[in-house]
Amino acid sequence: MKIDFDRVIDRSASHCTKFEKYAGQDILPLWVADMDFQSPIAVIEALQRRVEHGVFGYTLPPPALIDVIIERLQRLYQWRVEAEDIFFMPGVVSGLNMACRGLLEQHQAAITATPVYYPFLDAPSLQQRQLISLPVDKRADGFHYPLEALAEQAAGNAGLLMLCHPFNPIGRLLDRAELTEIAAICERENLWICSDEVHCDLVFDGRQHIPLATISPAAAMRTVTLMAPSKTFNIAGLGGSFAIIQNPELRARFKAAGEGILPNVNLLAYEAMLAAYRDSADWHESLMTYLQGNRDYLYSALNALPGVTMHKVEATYLAWLDVSALGLNNPPGFFESHGLGMSPGAQFGDGDYMRLNFGCPRSVLEETVARFRRALKVS
Numbered sequence: 001m002k003i004d005f006d007r008v009i010d011r012s013a014s015h016c017t018k019f020e021k022y023a024g025q026d027i028l029p030l031w032v033a034d035m036d037f038q039s040p041i042a043v044i045e046a047l048q049r050r051v052e053h054g055v056f057g058y059t060l061p062p063p064a065l066i067d068v069i070i071e072r073l074q075r076l077y078q079w080r081v082e083a084e085d086i087f088f089m090p091g092v093v094s095g096l097n098m099a100c101r102g103l104l105e106q107h108q109a110a111i112t113a114t115p116v117y118y119p120f121l122d123a124p125s126l127q128q129r130q131l132i133s134l135p136v137d138k139r140a141d142g143f144h145y146p147l148e149a150l151a152e153q154a155a156g157n158a159g160l161l162m163l164c165h166p167f168n169p170i171g172r173l174l175d176r177a178e179l180t181e182i183a184a185i186c187e188r189e190n191l192w193i194c195s196d197e198v199h200c201d202l203v204f205d206g207r208q209h210i211p212l213a214t215i216s217p218a219a220a221m222r223t224v225t226l227m228a229p230s231k232t233f234n235i236a237g238l239g240g241s242f243a244i245i246q247n248p249e250l251r252a253r254f255k256a257a258g259e260g261i262l263p264n265v266n267l268l269a270y271e272a273m274l275a276a277y278r279d280s281a282d283w284h285e286s287l288m289t290y291l292q293g294n295r296d297y298l299y300s301a302l303n304a305l306p307g308v309t310m311h312k313v314e315a316t317y318l319a320w321l322d323v324s325a326l327g328l329n330n331p332p333g334f335f336e337s338h339g340l341g342m343s344p345g346a347q348f349g350d351g352d353y354m355r356l357n358f359g360c361p362r363s364v365l366e367e368t369v370a371r372f373r374r375a376l377k378v379s
């Protein structure tokens with residue numbers, strides 16, 4: 001069945017975070033990371049069937065979902081996990097906070113490379129722990145993980161590395177050499193790792209995502225991996241994700257950090273996760289073709305403009321735009337005044353940039369480019 005990603009769906013009456021921010025204003029919402037597409041039909045039908053049942057009591061994770069996740073990790077990454085290694089949670093961000101709370105002693109710090117999805121920056125202080133942020137290496141050929149700085153800082157009072165892989169907002173998919181070095185440093189300095197891999201199914205150009213935990217058996221023993229179908233299948237509002245933790249001691253500490261605080265996963269999220277992973281492969285394939293087209297269109301259109309540089313996006317539907325050459329005092333305000341509602345780079349740790357979500361119909365991106373041109377007075 002052909003999936004119509006070109007269709008513009010009116011989200012204005014759905015109380016969605018993305019559109020409410022600019023309600024009543026002529027500003028395109030290009031910020032928060034959800035897409036403007038309908039979820040796969042299999043997901044919609046699974047939810048409809050469950051709603052029809054009409055009884056919505058406390059619910060366990062469906063065994064079929066556990067089987068699908070185990071099969072999927074084996075097939076995609078040759079990663080063998082057991083049912084008890086999987087821990088379902090309503091959100092990935094909770095996992096970042098639980099890692100800081102449960103895996104660090106009071107005097108210890110969490111390390112993260114920046115710019116990064118802002119809850120990475122907030123989690124340590126929310127949990128009364130210290131943050132060590134390491135700017136990524138900007139080189140002519142793009143962004144590189146700051147391995148030398150990591151090696152230096154890991155030798156101090158750090159107890160945890162928070163990894164964003166694929167890397168929001170810079171759009172990098174870390175490669176095997178980088179992951180191997182990261183794992184070796186954490187092994188040498190005895191750091192736990194919390195690897196947020198929520199964007200792992202949004203990878204372009206035939207690249208292969210490599211879960212950090214699959215780098216070596218030793219890496220697996222010190223890693224909490226966070227995954228979810230929420231970004232890929234556009235079901236973030238349902239709240240369903242999971243951690244994979246193969247080391248029983250680490251698992252116990254991580255779970256204990258959420259005890260009495262972390263709610264159960266919503267039963268509709270279980271249904272949606274299962275239908276997404278089990279029954280929506282064709283939709284996912286079509287999505288990736290469409291998103292790659294969006295990325296390529298945006299890449300050539302924006303890089304043709306004076307003062308804007310779009311970095312190559314290897315994964316995620318988020319473009320990271322260097323606007324420093326425009327010399328603006330207030331980049332978010334400038335772009336909003338021209339009808340473009342992007343995420344301020346400062347939120348992620350680098351105010352020279354803006355983040356643009358291209359998970360939308362092509363026509364919306366064409367309008368986005370037209371507004372950029374007007375803003376920059378390009379005829």
Ligand SMILES: Cc1ncc(COP(=O)(O)O)c(C=O)c1O
Binds near residue numbers: 093228236
């Ligand atoms: C890297 C990353 N982790 C986590 C999340 C949010 O996860 P959740 O809504 O499940 O807390 C996002 C959302 O943009 C993200 O980009």
